[in-house]
Amino acid sequence: MSVVAIESAAARPGGHARRSALWxxxxxxxxxxMVVALAVGRVGLGVTEVLRALWAWAGGVRDPAAILVGxxxxxxxxxxxxxxxxxxxxxxxxxxxxRNPLVxxxxxxASSGAAFGGAAMILxxxxxxxxxxxxxxxxxxxxxxxxxxxxxxxxxxPLGLVxxxxxxxxxxxxxxxxxxxxxxxxDELPSIVYWLMGSFADASWSGAGWLxxxxxxxxxxxxxxRFQVNLLALGDDEARALGSEPQRLxxxxxxxxxxxxxxxxxxxxxxxWIGLVVAHMARLLVGADHAVSIPASxxxxxxxxxxxxxxxxxxxxxxxxxxxxxxxxxxPVFLWLLARNGGLVRDV
Amino acid sequence: xxxxxxxLERVTVRHARAAPLVQDLTLTLEPGEVLAILGxxxxxxxxxxxxxxxxxxxxxxxVERSGLAAWLPQGPGAPxxxxxxxxxxxxxxxxxxxxxxxxxxxxxxxxxxxxRLGIAHLAHRPVTELSGGERQLVWLARALxxxxxxxxxxxxxxPLDLRNQVRLLALLREVAQERRALxxxxxxxxxxxxxxxxxxxxLLGDGRHLEGRPVDTLTAENLxxxxxxxxxxxxxDDGETLLIPCFEVAR
Numbered sequence: 001m002s003v004v005a006i007e008s009a010a011a012r013p014g015g016h017a018r019r020s021a022l023w024x025x026x027x028x029x030x031x032x033x034m035v036v037a038l039a040v041g042r043v044g045l046g047v048t049e050v051l052r053a054l055w056a057w058a059g060g061v062r063d064p065a066a067i068l069v070g071x072x073x074x075x076x077x078x079x080x081x082x083x084x085x086x087x088x089x090x091x092x093x094x095x096x097x098x099r100n101p102l103v104x105x106x107x108x109x110a111s112s113g114a115a116f117g118g119a120a121m122i123l124x125x126x127x128x129x130x131x132x133x134x135x136x137x138x139x140x141x142x143x144x145x146x147x148x149x150x151x152x153x154x155x156x157x158p159l160g161l162v163x164x165x166x167x168x169x170x171x172x173x174x175x176x177x178x179x180x181x182x183x184x185x186x187d188e189l190p191s192i193v194y195w196l197m198g199s200f201a202d203a204s205w206s207g208a209g210w211l212x213x214x215x216x217x218x219x220x221x222x223x224x225x226r227f228q229v230n231l232l233a234l235g236d237d238e239a240r241a242l243g244s245e246p247q248r249l250x251x252x253x254x255x256x257x258x259x260x261x262x263x264x265x266x267x268x269x270x271x272x273w274i275g276l277v278v279a280h281m282a283r284l285l286v287g288a289d290h291a292v293s294i295p296a297s298x299x300x301x302x303x304x305x306x307x308x309x310x311x312x313x314x315x316x317x318x319x320x321x322x323x324x325x326x327x328x329x330x331x332p333v334f335l336w337l338l339a340r341n342g343g344l345v346r347d348v
Numbered sequence: 349x350x351x352x353x354x355x356l357e358r359v360t361v362r363h364a365r366a367a368p369l370v371q372d373l374t375l376t377l378e379p380g381e382v383l384a385i386l387g388x389x390x391x392x393x394x395x396x397x398x399x400x401x402x403x404x405x406x407x408x409x410x411v412e413r414s415g416l417a418a419w420l421p422q423g424p425g426a427p428x429x430x431x432x433x434x435x436x437x438x439x440x441x442x443x444x445x446x447x448x449x450x451x452x453x454x455x456x457x458x459x460x461x462x463x464r465l466g467i468a469h470l471a472h473r474p475v476t477e478l479s480g481g482e483r484q485l486v487w488l489a490r491a492l493x494x495x496x497x498x499x500x501x502x503x504x505x506x507p508l509d510l511r512n513q514v515r516l517l518a519l520l521r522e523v524a525q526e527r528r529a530l531x532x533x534x535x536x537x538x539x540x541x542x543x544x545x546x547x548x549x550x551l552l553g554d555g556r557h558l559e560g561r562p563v564d565t566l567t568a569e570n571l572x573x574x575x576x577x578x579x580x581x582x583x584x585d586d587g588e589t590l591l592i593p594c595f596e597v598a599r
Contacts (some may be wrong), residue, residue: 234426287429
């Protein structure tokens with residue numbers, strides 16, 4: 001028995017080396033994107049200047065270059081990377097645990113719930129921190145409602161979760177529209193609209209702190225449970241035959257997805273597509289095993305959203321909204337993946 | 349080594365308000381026993397098996413079971429392009445805690461199980477690209493790798509070719525005899541029940557059932573009543589008596 005096992009394990013020479021090269025490549029791409037993002041902008045810097053400024057900033061020096069790189073650009077770079085990682089990891093996880101490769105975090109109500117929460121707070125208080133908190137609470141509340149509804153209608157299967165998500169998202173979107181109708185067109189309406197379009201323009205170290213607080217625990221939970229996503233993707237019956245309750249684990253992971261998504265939407269507005277497209281890109285690169293594809297998604301998502309955000313702030317004199325860019329990038333990429341792969345959605 | 353037990357006490361299975369499919373079934377199975385369930389389409393074989401697996405509650409009566417269960421549904425599959433080897437190894441991970449990932453012994457067991465089913469060459473193929481029969485073998489390897497002691501299989505031979513049917517029957521016999529596993533499977537082939545079953549359960553309809561040793565239960569008369577198809581008794585070259593269904597299609 002062991003002879004056979006050793007042979008088949010060895011049947012894939014260089015598997016480990018390939019895996020290592022892949023992680024180095026993905027990590028290297030993210031690092032390179034970070035350095036580029038720190039270098040470009042209205043004041044362009046060379047790579048050595050960036051590194052020198054970072055070093056100086058870390059050492060407490062506050063010359064103009066150190067302030068520009070360390071205090072202005074670095075928090076934005078970290079926020080974009082963290083937001084991208086959170087959205088992408090959440091998307092891949094959600095696809096796995098709903099067994100549906102067309103699901104994105106927007107579909108379980110997290111995004112539209114957060115949009116409603118944030119819009120309502122802009123309408124009522126117009127305080128940045130309150131808006132953040134309202135968006136976060138709105139996203140979590142919507143997902144809690146989705147989980148509750150799925151339970152109430154007696155659908156224990158993942159499709160019930162998706163259908164209830166669509167219902168709650170539709171309601172939240174209607175409420176967002178209501179908020180824009182009620183908003184004062186002079187000041188409240190533009191802030192709601194710009195907030196919804198998504199941007200890291202007012203990034204700061206405190207914003208980065210809030211984002212990390214909201215998303216890092218969720219991402220850590222997702223990464224820790226990443227192999228369980230495989231088991232959920234394979235079906236509930238086997239787990240239930242063993243006497244465990246997969247719905248509970250699924251609900252826990254949905255909450256983690258909601259935390260990661262709502263946290264990002266709260267600070268950056270609705271950034272679509274990352275959660276959907278990156279999952280497919282990661283699967284294409286590293287295979288379907290969620291133990292690998294979830295961390296790969298996080299790295300890819302971080303790199304991608306950072307690149308998009310860097311483009312958004314440097315391409316034109318005015319900042320471009322992130323949601324517009326991710327959709328313009330996401331649509332052709334998704335179509336290309338669909339055509340190339342011949343079947344993102346496979347028959348079960 | 350096996351702790352598998354399965355006890356059904358006056359179990360009734362029915363869908364909504366329809367007439368019961370199975371009524372007052374009492375049955376105790378011990379480790380090392382193989383039970384084959386036979387019955388026409390729609391007579392509750394799968395429903396009864398799902399009750400045994402704990403996937404649904406019987407309409408009446410009690411199901412008591414213990415042991416590490418492996419459940420093989422009809423037409424198993426995955427929505428993602430998991431490698432066959434990953435599917436096989438997952439059987440070992442379901443009871444290992446939330447933070448577990450497969451370690452070296454898990455992969456060795458998964459590869460050995462794939463080899464035992466003659467599909468070592470499919471180890472790195474995505475299961476979404478395999479045929480129905482190949483997928484069935486992968487899922488059987490998963491149960492084998494999991495070292496399950498209670499095997500519940502819904503029509504496991506349905507997608508398999510003749511050679512793989514032999515493999516399946518040999519595997520079921522082996523896990524029952526050598527690992528003292530308790531095996532329950534549904535089938536449409538009385539020969540399969542006769543070949544590996546220690547006991548046979550016929551679902552006769554209207555809640556009636558007949559349970560016993562294959563030699564007593566699988567008679568031409570009983571099978572005729574079960575399926576409404578006449579059976580012929582044929583003595584083969586080697587002296588064995590076979591029951592052959594008469595398909596009698598006019599042409």
